[in-house]
Amino acid sequence: MISNQERYHQYMYSYPHKTAYRQLARPVPLAAVAAALADCSELYLHIPFCSSKCGFCNLFSVAGSTELLEDYIDAVAKQAESIAQVAVPRPKSFTVGGGTPLVLSAGQLERLFTSVQEAFSLDLKSLQSCIETSPKETSPEKLDILKAYQIQRISLGVQSFWPEELAALKRHHTLQDVERALGLLKNYHFPLxxxxxxxxxxxxxxxxxxxxxxxxxxxxxxxxxxxxxYIREHKTLDRHQPEMAPFYELARDFLIANGYEQKSMRRFSKDGGKSASCGFENMLALGCGGRSYLGGFHTCVPYSDRSAYIRQSIADFIAAPEIRAFTHGIYLSQEEQSRRFVMKNLFVAAGVSLLEYAESFAAELLMDFPRLLEWEAAGYVYREEGKLKLTTAGMGLSDYLAPQLISQEVTRLSKKWCDPWRT
Ligand code: SF4
Incomplete structure (x- = not known):
């Protein structure tokens, strides 16, 4: 019997986690990763500001500080220009996340998009694009800008349709905010x-x-x-339901009965699978706090979930946004890259291809990961058309299974991670 604590062990939205990153012995000059920068298929823009901090959130964002937004946009523009002097990425997708990107005013959004376009000579309208918003920050003026830039996917953090539950989450929007935002979004007819x-x-x-x-x-x-x-250390929310699996099962059955396809433990879709992926492709992150995945080299400013430290990081970024070298990150060995490959592919509906794995790593998936055979025997995965896929039971156990693929070295680094806020 798998306990609630085991079942909800860790959300592996990318690998490895930022707590495994370290100060690099030698900074990596931009020129040394120019080819990987040019090869990025995703461009990510991190806006680390929110109007308030939710009780469960450990993302790299701070509440308030909106007086910094103009300077932050200037800094992003300078950062992009400094990268463009070395390599010009030709991404296929563009994601704006945070934080809450729509804390930016309509004018600030436009200035931000224009700066990125000019720095990289890009046409954002031609890219697959995605932005996150929250109910309070969704306004017609901002949606006009998103429409003008042909943003395709808008993600709204509703969280619950019950005021008591929103209050329990320390989520500072009301049901009226949700209904107003949804009414607006439906009128604008974004593709997704x-x-x-x-x-x-x-x-x-x-x-x-x-x-x-x-x-x-x-x-x-x-x-x-x-x-x-999830309950995070140092966060104001300190408990959740003792048994969460029945909630998951109810939702899964309800959404499937309503015509949604299950794409992962969290994602249910009616769009035929066209949603932008984020977290596992080669990606250049602009701003402060987003991760860049440059082939086998991953980089980001030091991670912390403490507001004081995040504020300092943002201030440092605004003061010196130009990048000449990356100073913090991790190099992924071939073995770590194979783990990343399996996590990326196995925990979504499409599954992991045995042939693709063999071609990518000159090795056999099931020899490298004998644990997958145990999962097959336990009924968590099955084989279909040359792929290994999660069963219904396995899909629901993603946060229990995926962390078992973390290497000993990454586990060691993450355990020894010391919040820079303390140092
Ligand atoms: S709005 Fe999103 S990023 Fe901001 S505090 Fe809440 S959960 Fe975190």
Missing amino acids: LNLDLIYGIPGQTRETWHKSLDRAVDYAPEEIFIYPL
Whole structure:
């Protein structure tokens, strides 16, 4: 029997986690990774600001500080220009995340997009694009800008349709904010609307969860993400439901019955799988706090979830945004890259191709990962058309299974990680 704690062990939205990154013995000059920069298929822009901090959130963002937004946009422009002197990426997709990107005003959004376009001689309209927003920050003026730039996917953090549950999450929007934002978004007809919901909230019942799902489906979004509530150290929210699996199962069955396909433990989609991926492709991150994945080299400013440290990082970035060399990150060995490959592919519906693995790593998947044979025997994975895929049971156990693929070295580094806020 797998306990709730084991089942909800860790969300592997990328690999390895930033806690495994370290100060590099020698800074990596931009020129040394010019080819990888030019090869980035994704461009990510991190906006580390929110109007308030949710009780569960350990993302690299701070509440308030909106007086810094103009300087932050200037800094992003300078950062992009400094990179463009060495390599000009030709991404296929463009994602703006955070934080809450729409804390930016309409004018600031436009200035930000223009700066990135000019620095890289890009036409953002030609890219697959995605932006996150929250109910309070969604306004017609901002949506006009997103329409003008032909942003395709808008993700709205609804979390719950119950005021008591929003209050429990310390999420500072109201049901009226949600309904107003959804009404607006539906009128703008973006190609893909995603709604985020959370289960496991203190006080949430099967009935309230069912009702939240029902309300979400009423708005006919192309995509719904359901997130289990994780409790993070130092955060103001200190508990969740003791058993979260029944909430997951209720949602999975409900969404499938309503025509959604399950794409991962969290993602349910009606769009035929066209959603932009984020977290595993070669990616250049602009701004402060986003990760760049440059082939086998991953880089980011030192991770912390403490506001004081994040504020200092943002201030440092604004003061000196030009990049000449990367100073913090991790090099992935071939073995770590193979782990990343399996995590990227196995924990989504498409599954991991045995042939693709063999071609990428000149090795056999099941020889490298005998644990997968154990999972097959346990009924968590199965083989189909040359791929290994999660069963229904395995999909629901993604946060239990995926962390088992973390290497000993990455586990060691993450355990020894010391919050830079303390140093
Ligand atoms: S969950 Fe989203 S809106 Fe809430 S603090 Fe974190 S980044 Fe900001």
